[in-house]
Amino acid sequence: MRDLFYDLVRRNGMAVSIYLMLAVSIWVFLLIILPQLTMLDYSFRFNLPPAKIGGPEDVYTLEQYRYFFQGSGASDGINTLDIGILFKTLFAAVFVTVFDLIICYPVAFVLAKSSAGAKARLLVLALIVPYWINEILRAFAFRILFGATGVINETGMGLGLWDTPIDFIREDVALYAGLAYAYILLMIFPLYNAIESLDRNQIEAARDMGANWWQVHAKVVIPYAKPGIASGMTMVFMLTSGALAAPQILGGPSNLWFTQLVYQWFNSGGNWPRGSAYAMVLLIVCIALVLLVMRLFKVSIGEIKQ
Amino acid sequence: MTKEISLEHVWVEFGEFTAVHKANLNIAGGEFFSFLGPSGCGKTTLLRCISGFQEPTRGKVKIGGEDMRGVGPNKRPTALIFQNLALFPLRSIADNIAFPLEVRGVDKKTRRKRADELLELIALPGQGDKKVSELSGGQKQRVAIARALAVEPDILLLDEPLSALDLKLRQHMRTELRAIQKQVGLTFIYITHDQGEALTMSDRIAVMNKGKIEQIGDGKAIYDHPTTSFVASFVGENNVLEGTVLSNDGQKMQIDAGLGTPFTVESHPAGGPALAPGDDCHLFVRPEALRISKDESSINQFESNFVTEEFEGNMRHIVMNANGKDLKLSLINDGTNAIDANAPVKLDFAPEMGIALKPGELASA
Ligand SMILES: Nc1ncnc2c1ncn2[C@@H]1O[C@H](COP(=O)(O)OP(=O)(O)OP(=O)(O)O)[C@@H](O)[C@H]1O
Ligand SMILES: [Mg+2]
Numbered sequence: 001m002r003d004l005f006y007d008l009v010r011r012n013g014m015a016v017s018i019y020l021m022l023a024v025s026i027w028v029f030l031l032i033i034l035p036q037l038t039m040l041d042y043s044f045r046f047n048l049p050p051a052k053i054g055g056p057e058d059v060y061t062l063e064q065y066r067y068f069f070q071g072s073g074a075s076d077g078i079n080t081l082d083i084g085i086l087f088k089t090l091f092a093a094v095f096v097t098v099f100d101l102i103i104c105y106p107v108a109f110v111l112a113k114s115s116a117g118a119k120a121r122l123l124v125l126a127l128i129v130p131y132w133i134n135e136i137l138r139a140f141a142f143r144i145l146f147g148a149t150g151v152i153n154e155t156g157m158g159l160g161l162w163d164t165p166i167d168f169i170r171e172d173v174a175l176y177a178g179l180a181y182a183y184i185l186l187m188i189f190p191l192y193n194a195i196e197s198l199d200r201n202q203i204e205a206a207r208d209m210g211a212n213w214w215q216v217h218a219k220v221v222i223p224y225a226k227p228g229i230a231s232g233m234t235m236v237f238m239l240t241s242g243a244l245a246a247p248q249i250l251g252g253p254s255n256l257w258f259t260q261l262v263y264q265w266f267n268s269g270g271n272w273p274r275g276s277a278y279a280m281v282l283l284i285v286c287i288a289l290v291l292l293v294m295r296l297f298k299v300s301i302g303e304i305k306q
Numbered sequence: 307m308t309k310e311i312s313l314e315h316v317w318v319e320f321g322e323f324t325a326v327h328k329a330n331l332n333i334a335g336g337e338f339f340s341f342l343g344p345s346g347c348g349k350t351t352l353l354r355c356i357s358g359f360q361e362p363t364r365g366k367v368k369i370g371g372e373d374m375r376g377v378g379p380n381k382r383p384t385a386l387i388f389q390n391l392a393l394f395p396l397r398s399i400a401d402n403i404a405f406p407l408e409v410r411g412v413d414k415k416t417r418r419k420r421a422d423e424l425l426e427l428i429a430l431p432g433q434g435d436k437k438v439s440e441l442s443g444g445q446k447q448r449v450a451i452a453r454a455l456a457v458e459p460d461i462l463l464l465d466e467p468l469s470a471l472d473l474k475l476r477q478h479m480r481t482e483l484r485a486i487q488k489q490v491g492l493t494f495i496y497i498t499h500d501q502g503e504a505l506t507m508s509d510r511i512a513v514m515n516k517g518k519i520e521q522i523g524d525g526k527a528i529y530d531h532p533t534t535s536f537v538a539s540f541v542g543e544n545n546v547l548e549g550t551v552l553s554n555d556g557q558k559m560q561i562d563a564g565l566g567t568p569f570t571v572e573s574h575p576a577g578g579p580a581l582a583p584g585d586d587c588h589l590f591v592r593p594e595a596l597r598i599s600k601d602e603s604s605i606n607q608f609e610s611n612f613v614t615e616e617f618e619g620n621m622r623h624i625v626m627n628a629n630g631k632d633l634k635l636s637l638i639n640d641g642t643n644a645i646d647a648n649a650p651v652k653l654d655f656a657p658e659m660g661i662a663l664k665p666g667e668l669a670s671a
Contacts, residue, residue: 206409223396
């Protein structure tokens, strides 16, 4: 920390350094650490009416976490419903992440390395434009798109591919599509950056030595782009599992997203401690999963931020 | 295991721009063949045609008599060593060298054995587990060569592989490359814009300028008997005089270069375009071919004045001025060539040392 500060002073002068340190500290502390700590604190308390807060009953407890695991029933019961939703959410988020990776990798590669990519790079700007539109509006657009009388059903039926409207909402197709679309840029850009910096000659050298295209990617490009892939996947996964608007708007009636549970506890349930505990569970499980996967693929956090 | 290569009327065009202009040549199996030319003359482009990264817009590339059209770089019997080597930084030295085997599905043990053999060949035994970043420039160089040799290609293509090395190492690697070539007996196609490199290593050289092959021949032919003004001025130092042909009997030519008595030079031997009386010409005389006249009236004699001298120890590089034209003169420092800086000095050159060519583009210094 001290070294960092001295280094900053040497490079930017005193005033700028102090400003930077202050701004970053305030940001980190006020906007990240403090709210999370409050949430953490909440999650270990009982849900008391305002009058009793600070009173003798306001003590720390694991009750909210116990509820997540065991539900309201007997003490040896298991809260299959909520745990099930958590796993379904994680599974769906992994699916969306992998799906985004599969879509984005070729796009990022072509943009970064093919000669046609030079012109196509302008198109990347076009990719950003839709993101000027509010997330909720975009979700509603998808709802219309996938609705019973939406463009997709109309086209499909017009072409005679199916004859009764498919309920994409109930089948969760709309949800997956919406989520995949929502954070796709966060996958493309890290991938693009990683592949961009790969020396073209490495690819050609591999080709020259007899590698087919599949091997070029498996043995040269992907190992090189691993930090970018990890960073893109982490972001998409974290944001998808924590998404609220898309599941709310595009999710089928029977399909709850874990964030919706959190939202319900906070909102209609009026139980903030329990909502906090649920949010904490989601956060911790997601981080654990990310760390585990990074470990499996031998990526270090240090590499990712590059 | 060596295959000859032929380029038949190869053109490469990038839109309006012609990068290679009707290249025609044959390279024999086992030959050390160099392309020499200034930056941007199309050397790399031509090499990419041979390795398969660039399809000629017109013409054919044949390797071992087979037309290579439509054959991808991974299917050609060539191995390319890139200008920047393109070693894989994430792989160990041994894994770099064994990469061509790996993609061919060779098992791990055999790969390692072959990598160790090749490390032996390039004099880096037992260093297979090091990282690329732990090697020096020259060692990286050798690893790149080993990697290219791993699957025993028929033809090794080298794109200025020594340009990143310092002078000493470069000279050392030249000998080493040549030794490796002798040892493995492959066809080497070597690109360079360093003429010393081309002259010392190659069996034959093609000199290129602006996409055109100007001359093909061994080092001696290129240096002693250039056939175009560009080659004469690009390869080695040269003095150029503008003149007019007075007569040409097929053996000897008389040329008026505006320096007193007309000069007599040999009519150009092999390949050069014939010059007729009345034609303009460029007369080239190398600095080492100019001498201080020992007697009063030798052939091709003219007067000049001392301008400046650069002393190099064994050689003296002198600039003389003859009738307003600066001429370079390289003399061995053996104590016999005293020059009077304050009086006119008579210079001359032997008729066989003057090369008269059709005026053409000169290499910019
Ligand atoms: N893909 C391309 N598109 C357009 N022009 C190109 C392309 N590749 C090469 N050129 C042009 O062709 C010419 C020859 O390039 P090339 O790389 O073959 O030169 P070179 O002789 O290898 O030069 P150097 O010694 O600098 O490496 C250059 O003017 C270059 O700008
Ligand atoms: Mg080049």
